[in-house]
Amino acid sequence: MSENFQVDLQGIVDLLSNHLYSSPRVYLRELLQNAVDAITARQGMDPEAPRRIDVRTADDVLSISDTGIGLRPDEVRELLATIGRSSKRDEIGFARTEFLGQFGIGLLSAFMVADEIEVVTQPADGPATRWIGTADGRYTIADTADRSEVGTTVTLKARRGAEQWYKQATVVELIRLFGALLPIEIRVDGEQVTDGKAPWEGIGGAQRADLVGYAQDKLGFTPFDVIHLNNPAAGLTGVAFVLPFAANPAERATHRVYLKRMLLAENVEGLLPDWAFFVRAVIDTSELRPTASREALFDDGNLEATRDALGAQLRGWLVRLGSTDPAKLDKFLAIHQLGVKALALHDDEMLRLVHRWLRFETNHGRMTTAELQERSGEIRYVATIEEFRQLAAVAAAQQITVVNGGYTYDSELLERLPEVVPGLVTTRFDPTELSTSFDSLDPDTELQLRPFVQLAQDALDSVGCEVVVRAFEPASLPALYLVDRSAQFASELRATKDRADALWSEVLGALDTHDDSRPQLVLNHRSPLVRRMASLGDRELAQLAVEGLYGHALMLGYHPISPADSALVNRSFLGLLDQAVPTQEDPSR
Ligand SMILES: Nc1ncnc2c1ncn2[C@@H]1O[C@H](COP(=O)(O)OP(=O)(O)OP(=O)(O)O)[C@@H](O)[C@H]1O
Secondary structure: OOOOOOOOHHHHHHHHHHHHOOOOOHHHHHHHHHHHHHHHHHHHHOOOOOOEEEEEEEOOEEEEEEOOOOOOHHHHHHHHOOOOOOOOEOOOOOEOOOOOOOOOOHHHHHHHOEEEEEEEEEOOOOOOEEEEEEOOOOEEEEOOOOOOOOEEEEEEEEOOOOHHHHOHHHHHHHHHHHHOOOOOEEEEOOEEOOOOOOHHHOOOOHHHHHHHHHHHHHHOOOOOEEEEEEEHHHOEEEEEEEOOOOOOOOOOOOEEEEEOOEEEEEEEOOOOOOOOOOEEEEEEEOOOOEOOOOOOEOOOHHHHHHHHHHHHHHHHHHHHHHHHOHHHHHHHHHHHHHHHHHHHHHOHHHHHHHHHHOEEEEEOEEEEHHHHHHHHOEEEEEOOHHHHHHHHHHHHHOOOOEEEOOOOOHHHHHHHHHHHOOOOEEEEOOOOHHHHOOEOOOHHHHHHHHHHHHHHHHHHHHHOOEEEEEEOOOOOOOEEEEOOHHHHHHHHHHHHHHHOOHHHHHHHHHHOOOOOOOOEEEEEOOOHHHHHHHOOOOHHHHHHHHHHHHHHHHHHOOOOOOHHHHHHHHHHHHHHHHHHOOOOOOOOO
């Protein structure tokens, strides 16, 4: 024996209100949608039929009347008495594209705010019917209803605790929210509350100002720019407002979406590609599908194709801006720099699009990649802010432009640029390259300096540093501490290896580059101080001064200071103080 399932209406209402819909306020959207669908159905047969929706509010009662197709008594029995039954699907069960509804559950949402729903309906060709359903799952039908005009009136009686959803001001606000674009006359208590026009549908010069006003009013910001969106395949029109403030690219951007001119939701995700984090779109589409909650778009191939098409339009805007108004593009990038860089790192298209305008800090001021390329053909960068601080001034004095790649994403971007942009060369700058642009001394001077260099070398042997003398700008800089990157890596690795256990020691040992080149202290022969030091007769003082310069160069270059370094610097500092402060005669003697 087979039996039918029973449905617990209270359980279903609970499911709708707590799990499907985000707020009871959607009850009004569902009622409005049914009224619109009924009007659409009637228009199909009688294009001259009126298109009106009348909402009436009173204490704890709300009614919504439409001039739609109405229902015959047999349809009332079939459609209103069965959960999941809908007149808006075709014979094979597909949603009919002209209607908003499709699931056959929308009317139930009224039970989130009502104990009782009354439907009085009058079709063009039959008697009127009154259907009354209650939240406990019962309904009654009477074939004698008092209604003369073709259409339907749905009346709700407030459920205890839901009275706030019936207040006139709330109802007006919700009707405007959901129904602003509907091309139907909608009145609340006799007053027309919508004009049915999308803000982007205006014509003439006032349009841009209107759109800016719309963004200020509805989205709460003055857009940096407005981009028109259009995708006939999805029956889509609308606009994208460019944010005037930096947005977090990790947070998914959400958009205001109207479906067949009825608001789907104000925070729909996935309409635009992830990289388009810098715009908020407002669009209307007739072809994309909603999810059952009608609060999001169904993520199918159609949405994917739409996303690509809209992405192409946003790219087009960026490219146009680059060629027609570079100053404005510059301003745009100043606001969205970080986000654009974050995306360009993963999205080749984006990188190709914006690379020319990306700005980087260099030791010759902020520059775009195009400017950098023009300057020296090859873009040299250092990967950390510390490295940049060490080298910026000295490299600038040698006419070498170095980019500070220490800011978020910058060195990764510089590394990736040549992969995406043909002909662009970027190299990581090795500090020791600097010394190749320093001048060597003539053999005589070199010979003369030999005892001093030997003394300096003896002083710095304990910290493993090699002393060389060169001539370079600026003359005010007496010494520069240079450490080769691969030597630095090798020495850090060895320090870690000494602390690690046997297994890791072996692994780390395999990585060792065996680069034994020592860091260098390059003394600047153009510096008057260095010259004076070289001619000092007092060996002890000369040694203290070299140690002092060593400490100074370490600190100036933000290099790490080892215990041996600090012992040496300490000794030098106290020694120099000792020499500088005269010994006082003891008056008691
Ligand atoms: N105002 C109305 N005028 C005429 N028929 C209506 C009206 N409201 C509801 N109906 C009928 O009742 C059926 C069920 O309505 P309900 O709102 O539950 O589902 P739906 O609109 O079909 O789909 P969805 O759940 O997606 O909204 C509709 O398919 C429609 O035939």
